[in-house]
Amino acid sequence: MMKTIVFIFKSTPIGSSLSREGIDMALAAASFDQSVKVIFLGDGVFQLLKSQTSNEMIEKNIAKMISSFELFGICDIVVDKQSLQDRSLKHSDLIESLPLQISTDIKEVVNTADHIINF
């Protein structure tokens, strides 16, 4: 059976492992053939910054993990426009290799969900 699972990512990429664990779960759901949609909201938009690099402090590069979303079949990647503006970020600051939908109304995506999981 296939369900639509919407993940809402609100955590910063570093400072807590929640961001990494949320992405692990989204990838797991996608590899079990569920319809996975992802929304980046609030501080979660920082996870999409293309300037992230790995070093001994930050072993896992969140941006690299997110870049593999399409490979796993996650194609609905929504970014809340207000969250970007509040943080003085532009679309051009974000990962380039992915189809990002900058949205002014994430409710549209949320309403398609069978389940919503917040990280």
Place this chain on the structure above:
Amino acid sequence: MKISLLVLGHPTSSNCAKTALAFAKSAITQEHTVHRVFFYHDAVHTASNFVVMPQDESNIGANWQQFGQENNIDMVVCIGSALKRGILNHTEAQRYNRSGSNFLDGFELSGLGQLVDAAIQSDRLITFGA
């Protein structure tokens, strides 16, 4: 309704383990089915049997254990998250040559697939956040 729970917060540093348990008990009282409870992120500590609480405070892991046994609830702890946080059952302790195991009976170590399966099988999946 068939309900599954995803618990993320640490059992002592946050109250989400308590809230989730209260919710689960209420769901059962109102004759819903609790299909599975999946412990992820810091919530894996709920399954530690090394926890010692002061006399006037409750042991949330033991409370979940009792609830799970009384109501035959499938309580799954994410193995990836648990290993990283030092929560090991006997099998994993042997596998990785650790000095002991600290896993409460009634919980089960398994992978994220169990959470996805819970989402597929359940009418509602409720997250109790960190």
